[in-house]
Amino acid sequence: MRKILGVASLIMSTCVVHAEQLNEQEQISPYSANVTFASQYISRGFQQTWGKPALQIGLDYANPNGLFIGTWASNVSSNYLRDASVEWDFYAGYIKTFDKFSAGMTVFYYYYPGAESTPETGSTSYNYGEIVPQIGYGPFTLKYFITYTPDYAGYNSNTMGGLTGKRSRGSSYLDLNFTQPINESWTFGAHYGYERIKNFSESNFQDVKAELIKDLGDGWSTGLAYTKAWDKNSYYKKYSNGETGAPISNPIDSTFTVSVKKVF
Template sequence: MKRILFTLPLGFFLHTAHATESTTETVSPFSANLTVASQYVSRGFQQTWGKPALQGGLDYAHPNGLFVGTWASTVSDHFIRDASVEWDVYTGYSRSFGDLSLGVTVAYYFYPGAETTAEAGHTSFDYGEIIPEIAYGPVTVKYAVTYTQDYFGNNSKTLGVGNDQHSRGSGYLDVNWHQPLGQGWSADAHYGNQRIKNFSAASFQDASFSVNKELPYDLAASLMYSKAWDKEDYYKEYSNGNPNARVSDPIDSTVTFSLTKSF
């Protein structure tokens, strides 16, 4: 459930290459990124159970605004039963009109080998979203709608609520602010609100603030504070569902440091 950044996915780092011996430069439609982080936090959830994460992505963007890409991160099986990797694939279109940008992304999130317990019906955690987005100046607003049967495996069997209900149509409001500060520094603020259809007790909100610094050799460092919360302490003693599984609060406030290399 990685946050996809506007206008191009995963921040989309462009680089230049000399096409000839002249000074003419060509912008490559391909980019890649590799990140080492103190942990993986998405929508306020600590998906590596507080442990370090290795992440990477590959993207292609056509000049007409079409893009396609993939991204992956390590995750903890304490957070997602039998999972070790999150793998995202996405495609979409974006276009700018001066300071205004519009776009839409279709994303699918895989958790290979991960599923809920037999008692919960061996439900997969895989899910997909359609994400329309609009940006003006420093502010970007997105709303991700779940088009698959379930959002992150949430249904009556896995949550023990209702009768054969699913969470298709769940929505995530994602509001972001980005402000360059000069000399390679920038700041980001985020607010999110996840509504899980038919299971309001599991819905949550999250917020984060980060300070970022561009470094030599196409490196970038980030320090982020994040926290999520819900109305009924639903995630206060969270476990992956296994007998005698470790219990934690994955949405508690936390600080994450990351270092990214772009290619």
């Protein structure tokens, strides 16, 4: 069976600036930018650069009243998504903090320029969008990503087989995060996620992450993250982008990622 998957992550990996983090930072200007160099790009447990290094850039505007808008981009591998080289994300939303509580909503759109599934499967685009309500208390944040576009990351009857006419609108991703400072310079983070793909439950998956982040001062930080994903029936164990002769690998196997980030 041809396995097609595209996922981003705008905000699920160490590489994306979370809206609530922007809201909590004391900034002279509402505008900020970030650049990350990482040993690989992991999103929702999937190795989107096929184990190769990643360069990621983001731009954000965060109003003190809680409104924010931003964009973020990373290189990706064509071995992961056919003809893909870049993931480009756009997002906007609102978040409000009340003492230890927070609540908000974000809308995302993930764009993969030029990337499509094989012509034999109808040249399905990998582009997709999600709406994300979220709540937080203290070190915990819970987000629920819901796909509003016709397909989630190219999942449909053409790419997945089965009954004709099936789409994956309404797919969801449960994202639970724990972030706790250890001291003035070190922070520990933990994550659990569960992806439910509508009409294609055989491709559902779960993922976990544990990370340590060190603040180096002057906007610099470095991180070490362990990630792993798994599915019920080893669906992704022999993954390819669907192209004839494409490399086969296990993109959800456990792995470590090292990153260095600068926030301007």
